[in-house]
Amino acid sequence: MKTLKIAIQKSGRLNEKSVELLKNCGLNFENYKSSLISPVSNFPLEILFLRDDDIPEYVQDGIADLGIVGENVIEETEVEVSYLQRLGFGKCSLKIAVPNNNDIATLEDLNGKAIATTYPVILGKFLKEKGIQSDIRTISGSVEISPGLGLSDAICDLVSTGGTLKSNGLKAFADVMSSEAILISSKATESNDLVQELIQRIQSVLRAKETKYVVLNVKKDNLDAVTALLPGVKSPSVVPLAEADWVAVHTVIPERDFWDRISQLKQAGAQGIVVMPIEKIIL
Ligand SMILES: Nc1ncnc2c1ncn2[C@@H]1O[C@H](COP(=O)(O)OP(=O)(O)OP(=O)(O)O)[C@@H](O)[C@H]1O
Ligand SMILES: O=P(O)(O)OC[C@H]1O[C@H](OP(=O)(O)OP(=O)(O)O)[C@H](O)[C@@H]1O
Numbered sequence: 001m002k003t004l005k006i007a008i009q010k011s012g013r014l015n016e017k018s019v020e021l022l023k024n025c026g027l028n029f030e031n032y033k034s035s036l037i038s039p040v041s042n043f044p045l046e047i048l049f050l051r052d053d054d055i056p057e058y059v060q061d062g063i064a065d066l067g068i069v070g071e072n073v074i075e076e077t078e079v080e081v082s083y084l085q086r087l088g089f090g091k092c093s094l095k096i097a098v099p100n101n102n103d104i105a106t107l108e109d110l111n112g113k114a115i116a117t118t119y120p121v122i123l124g125k126f127l128k129e130k131g132i133q134s135d136i137r138t139i140s141g142s143v144e145i146s147p148g149l150g151l152s153d154a155i156c157d158l159v160s161t162g163g164t165l166k167s168n169g170l171k172a173f174a175d176v177m178s179s180e181a182i183l184i185s186s187k188a189t190e191s192n193d194l195v196q197e198l199i200q201r202i203q204s205v206l207r208a209k210e211t212k213y214v215v216l217n218v219k220k221d222n223l224d225a226v227t228a229l230l231p232g233v234k235s236p237s238v239v240p241l242a243e244a245d246w247v248a249v250h251t252v253i254p255e256r257d258f259w260d261r262i263s264q265l266k267q268a269g270a271q272g273i274v275v276m277p278i279e280k281i282i283l
């Protein structure tokens, strides 16, 4: 069977999480900073370590079969690739921001103004859609300092905590797009069996991350009230305990409403609640 190639970022914001995800899928490979290609010893796959900007085109052109890259980079490079799976990391937003002491109050106020960005394609489309004519100044980094240097009136850049905007005296003004890391493939390899196998593994790791394994004890009288709060993967397992009136309930709980669910369970009579991380969930 043909060996697949997956392109991930060599260093930067997505590198560590991409490596961690692939390792959690059971793939064995070395992650030397100096090597740009690394074979996987237990799956017909090679990992290519690249600048993130190059990943969408490598995948579109079939040089790599798969890639992990931010949605913002895919949109900016305007490639034809298949979106296989959103990966839940590298979450950020592309925003227009202006200096704090600025009189730009509406999108219309950006007419005739200079906006510095490393995302001229996405910004250009956004402004066109809104009917705004600005002067887009494409620069390759450190976008946030450009208003302070008198190079632009506004910026369009990625924001997550907002710390970089704040420390440069800027405030977010308009949302252009939100982004996260995505697994992409070339149109030609999407249905390849090995690609499908890898997607299954990735999904089982992602599902496990979104949930916790919970074991709790409950008096039989309160079992219905407790199980009503627990949808589980299918339904909770109920195991008898040495003490006749009591049972143990095993289930999984979604991470997002975890604490609310735990306090509801306690109110319904759950005791001795033990919570464990899950490695994989295979459906
Ligand atoms: N502050 C942030 N928080 C979360 N995710 C981010 C943030 N900034 C960027 N990202 C996401 O991580 C991706 C990589 O960001 P990074 O800053 O490492 O890119 P880069 O400097 O262009 O790297 P490269 O050297 O590979 O070209 C971005 O394209 C975006 O999808
Ligand atoms: O809202 P914040 O949490 O402050 O994050 C935003 C910053 O993160 C990104 O840059 P990064 O730190 O990745 O550096 P880079 O510009 O060298 O890629 C982005 O370009 C912003 O500058």
Ligand SMILES: [Mg+2]
Pocket: 051, 052, 053
């Ligand atoms: Mg880059």
